[in-house]
Amino acid sequence: MTPDLTSSLRPATASIKPPILELVNLHKSYGANTVLKGIDLRVRPGELVCVIGPSGSGKSSMLRCCNRLEEPSSGQIVVDGVDITRAGVDINRVRQGIGMVFQSFNLYPHLNVLNNVSLALRKVQKFSRTEAEQRAMAALARVEMQDKAKAFPAQLSGGQQQRVGIARAIALEPKVMLFDEPTSALDPELVGGVLKAMRELRDSGMTMLVVTHEMAFARAAADRVVFMDGGVIVESGPPEQVFGAPEHARTKAFLSHIRAH
């Protein structure tokens, strides 16, 4: 695909391609507690889908099922045509194609920035140290963190750590990226840098599924917004529709509650 598509063209272009990530009737229970009650979602190549909703609505559980950090109780997860819930699937191979960014960054504190990003390139993708470090530096440059390659995570601000977290994921050149509330643990003044990195990633054509509380980001950057509540998708559509003219009472209540704060 052309990397410099204008944002107005993106949804139309994306809709004619088969989904790169598809959830089919996904259920997830912890004992008697059912957190996902039949999720159907399709994310097409190049699409940025934001998932919003109150806490406890199952957003993070759904996201974590997408690379099977959580095992779904039933349903299918299809990534690039492969049902990754099937028995015998090589989950470690699958995960290389699915980048993940965590709320609390989860950088490795004992490794410097360069090694945080290059570790999986060396150990999983078996690149030589030189090649892995070149690729890691390229990924760091995309999030403007190449100057901090020798720093340790504890020496970085939260925003810088999260950008390294993004670099660690994109260094493996995944087909789709999962973001689990990437800015929720950040001080307000640090959120901007992370959202900027995410916008640039989107503009480069990366497929992204983002669980977020950043409504302004969802409104401005998302191709589609999904509102979840009580373990189901209540409503989904273009941001102007979900934010401007929500159809469901629960969506309206959630959005007015958000705006009141």
Added chain:
Amino acid sequence: MEAIDRLVFTFFNADVAAKYLPDILRGMGVTALLGLAIVAAGLALGLGLALLRSMAPRWLRILIEIYADIMRALPPLVIIIVLFFAFPSIGISLSSFAATWLALSLILAAYAEESIWAGINAIASGQREAARSTGMSTWQALCNVVLPQALRMAMPPLTNRVISITKSTALGSVVALNEILNNAQSASSHAGNPTPLTLGALAYLVIFIPVVFIARVMESRQSWMK
């Protein structure tokens, strides 16, 4: 002055010291070799058990816990004596060196397993998840991400335990192992003068002051952790 002369004659007798110094030096060799062998075997076994416990099924985890609890509860001397005096009656004869080495290695392994396991347990689950999300296997995540952090956390209790267990090599004197204390004791009864015991104490200091110093340096290198 007479009192001081008697003190010097008793504990710092140059003639006695010169005569028995070779015995003490041989004892130092045995103590140092035994200590190194215990540290190598004990830490390797302890690490293996901790890794096994972090991945093993429940019944095996419980077995490892029971092992660690028993080994930490028994006095080291009891284990040495059982291995040396009781095992021959079931057909297993160990030399005094082997019995002391095995007993103290098994004990160090139990403590090392507990410290390393505690370290592994203390690493936030997000670390493992981040590693797994990049496609690492359980084993790769353990070796590259969890274990390096766990070992650094386990370092202070481990260094203390290593010092305490290697000092316990003196217990080998009970099963006639010719290490420092045993040699010093026989020398002093042979000479009718306790100066060899003074030499023995000095010999322990020569071996263990550097060990304590290295432990201190290693502990002060923890600054990367928050």
